[in-house]
Amino acid sequence: MIISGSVVKYGDNIDTDVIVPGKYLGITDYEELGRHALEGIDPDFSSKIKQTSILVVGENFGCGSSREEAPVALKYAGVKCIIAKSFARIFYRNAINIGLPIVVCSEASEKLNDGDMVTINLAEGVIINTSRNEVYRTKALPGFILEILKDGGLVAYLRRRLT
């Protein structure tokens, strides 16, 4: 899987209450959820990400609650891939399960800046910063996780296998 776009960048320890505040939980219109994504730290996020599509963050992204609305809101806001130094574990699973690609790469998280153009190869674990001609390498995702992402999420993956 290859994903391209430009970067919008935020810091460390961004929690799920900031990604989707509790008052929006229960909304089943995902486009509506997307409009509130990250509004806790940047009220303009949902309009910015539509132009950029690659979210770059620091460590422990998505800490806090198990709300799957967090990656769902980001996905429907227009995020195509998240690059982080590290993810909180529930968020990491949730993102894969709803078909939102995520990459753990400290070097890319540090070096990428707002507006940089990147191309990400998930199967090979390679991130190319075309704005600065830099290449960052990380571990490729395990095969079954790539399969889940290719199917668009865990539901579709299981439907294909169980039914």
Next chain:
Amino acid sequence: MSAMNIVEKILCRVSGKSVVEPGEIIRAKVDRLMFHDLTGPLTVKAFKEIGVSKVWDPDRVVVIFDHLVPPNGERAALNQKIIREFVKEQKIKWFYDIGRGGICHQVMVEKGHAKPGELIIGADSHTCTYGAVGAFSTGMGATDVAAVLATGETWLRVPETVCVKIDGELGDMVTSKDVILYVIGCLGVSGAVYKAVVFKGSTVERMSVSGRMTMCNMAVEMGAKTGIVEPDHVTEQFFKSKNIPYGSGFVSDQNAAFDETYTFDVSKLGPQVACPNSVDNVKPVSEVEGIKVDQAYIGSCTNGRLEDLRLAARIAKGKRVKPDVRAIIVPASQEVYQEALREGLIEVFLQAGVLVCNPTCGACIGAHMGVISEGETCIASINRNFIGRMGSPKAKVYLASPATVMASALTGVITDPRGVAA
């Protein structure tokens, strides 16, 4: 065979392997599955989309309404109706509707749905609470939980395990909440990301199951996959007193390896407070004393249990909440509520001018029953003080023990409970 710790032993049992290594991804059979009214709708939706007709084992599924109890609006009412119908259709054995259970993590332990040595998955991040009785329990999102509902299995990355060893006798009015806040303050909110935390030491050995629940509950606040206490005589006594059959579970081998061991001496520890807007922004209460509070909130899966209410009542007895403070107490379950009533604790609170609400997550997630406005400050016995957690993103939340919260309610400013207690 090489020595194993409690986490590796449980994961061996549920994966059918004789040895597991940190970093390895295993398929595991789940002993018990829990979801609630807020994560339920997405779980049910995902389950239906997977396309299997029956849940894998209706006797192993527990559904508890707690987040929006009673419903705070039509959307919540509809979501609860959808789950109620699913429970009936799938013949799910354990269902706690409004008025029957309480906050899910309290109910899971109180009613014996969590036992030593089990693997328990829940659609809530604070599922790690059941480590207090020696279970390996961890939170997942709705789709992961739907996959377990369909198959009875899940994938797990075997975590590195760290040992947090706590020794020393706690002083009066210093609680397990102060201990865990202190630990998180030292290790940081990403101090244990993806790891399992085993709590050991003489302080933990002396703690009740209730106190251990507070510790394990907040393990996720340092990024941990789970927090766990090895079952001992306290665990045994807990199950015996409730007449709940249980297995002995596992304890770590004597020479088991840990990724890291952190040791703490808490014999001189005083009450602690986590300041806005991060759970690791922890200071001794002496450094923040005098900050004015608008609301004082005791409740949640972290600190709404009987021993928490007893402590609060000891402080509130015969006194009045400061006129410009709203004090709210939310017992963690119907059982806790009823026992507090029998012991006269509720009477003490009502006479002090406290609003006592029904068991719910309510204001702890900023949903209802005590949401705060911009510019307001709340001191709360809950587990998170993130921006916007209890309402307005422009409000401030301080986390503390029930003792510190009650003392602050009486004085109107953040207060060391040791100076107020009778």
